Amino acid sequence: MGRSTIREVSDRAGVSVGTVSNVLNAPHLVADPTRARVLSVISELDYRPNRAARSLQARRTYLIGYRLPGPGKSPALDVFLHALVGAASGHGLEIALFSPRHGETELDAYRRLIRGGDVDGLVLSETNYRDPRIELLNESGVPFVSFGRALDSQPSPWVDVDGASGMRLVVDHLVAAGHPQITLAAWPEGSESGDDRVRGFGPGANREVIRVLGGFENGRRLGHSLFGRDRPPTAVAAVEDSLALGMMAAAADLGMSVGRDVAVAGFDDSEAAALVTPGLTSVRQPMDQVARCLIDGLVSILDGGPVPHSRLLMPDLVVRESTGR
Amino acid sequence: MGRSTIREVSDRAGVSVGTVSNVLNAPHLVADPTRARVLSVISELDYRPNRAARSLQARRTYLIGYRLPGPGKSPALDVFLHALVGAASGHGLEIALFSPRHGETELDAYRRLIRGGDVDGLVLSETNYRDPRIELLNESGVPFVSFGRALDSQPSPWVDVDGASGMRLVVDHLVAAGHPQITLAAWPEGSESGDDRVRGFGPGANREVIRVLGGFENGRRLGHSLFGRDRPPTAVAAVEDSLALGMMAAAADLGMSVGRDVAVAGFDDSEAAALVTPGLTSVRQPMDQVARCLIDGLVSILDGGPVPHSRLLMPDLVVRESTGR
DNA sequence: GATGCGCCCTGAAACGTTTCAAGGCCGGAA
């Protein structure tokens, strides 16, 4: 304990504090022998600059704010977060997780961070049409990037995964496997990512879209109704894995074999998709790439560089046994 | 933008900065009319104290450090993290996610945070026997609490879930369902939580423990070998869900019906357990309670209160169809 | 022998708070 300060280092090395600071932040300004001496004192005392003091003067906190999506809202949260933290760390930044305090609304919490200068920038996820956070952040001028398009707000940099293309991969795969007629379980209209995925499904007489709320149980119920029809679909897809898993459960309930009697495909490649039997074919979002793009873009803004161009990344299809052998 | 400072507030309210500070931090020291006037200026200017300045002077960062476990290492990470963030937020704290920088070891990263005063305290998870982090933190005197016991290190406060009891719940449940003979898939000896769970399994002629590495594929392989025996077990348990799910897959491969021909139970109640068919009976850890205890304990230390007593929490069994109808 | 130019280094201001000794003021007690 008893952290040492830059003052102690400078005294011990027989230089001024400014020089020590330069050794750390602008080494080329310091003569070789001086630098060596200072560095040795630094490691001798195990000195690390105090972050608060540095922040105060530099008007930088080296912290990026992120608000966790509600539990169960983000598939692959752990890989996304991990990637985010890793990418940030590469730039000397850390991720600060915040949450509304007692009596605060969601937006209040964002406001607090902004006005208090608590973070250098923010990462948003789970964005949707007319996202109020985006308007707030745009007004306040805080650097931010969002995971998810924000097309109807003032333009701001985003990174997103092309849900329409992902769904097209699913459809093509099912059609190639000989299923001309496909039923899609989709969320109610009005969610940007859901609508995007449905868009890739395409219209047509041999395409049916059914709207339900998300979740396993809703999928199961829907499955029972679909598979109980006179001419049940031979292939079903979904805009999220848990709906698909629910339909798989319904098929099992009815004694049907998923993969043989009926093909099922999901979306997001959640952890569960790989752990069920048969494995669930699903669309995988390149989360680590998303995180890297987000952080790189944010850092570019922070460093006063150009506002990065938004990026639409391509997902890929992970084929498993649920869509046939 | 253009954040306002305490100086602007004090000027505008016609008081000194000290008074404004007191309004915020020690309201009882300020006369009512003054307080009201200052508060109105504060909200007029939308003033929020600058965190870096406050930290510098108060030698408090209002940040708790947490190192994410490797991806896929923590079941229920999102519920745990959410609970952690929420509990911290209740005390005006936020969670800072850090990660070793380029060239740093895991421990170096902890050292950096400590010496730089980057965080007020730390939360550890995935602790194990002779955890070097615990020794480091104990030496350095930084407040911390760990999720997981650290019995062989110097004593330090922890919160844990009683794995032995959890496993006992599984065994009792299976025995009650008429399975006298049970096989347990366990990790190799040497992991504190794994060993704890095995301990609850109990010895005996009708108990068999098989050691394998974790993961779905290892479970599947093990399942094939178990179910291919002359007299296959009628009930299998596992120290983690993915092993159990692998065994379920093996059963399906062999045309056996899980829940009827064989009972399967897992541990951790991961998201997948509820999403497979049949649902996987599993042991649920009270993650939100764990998080609350951790933060409450840490806050007590930070506030100079007593070092909290460690707590062993009880898990419960979530019974689903995999262990019979 | 001046002059000019680079290179290093110093000293002090600044960042925005909190804290605390000191002092003004008012009312009540002597």
Added chain:
DNA sequence: TTCCGGCCTTGAAACGTTTCAGGGCGCATC
């Protein structure tokens, strides 16, 4: 009237950095 104590407020120091104008010194140039 004087003195005392409590309440409220002020002013300035302190927290540990970064930044930047300025100065000393050695060397090349004229």
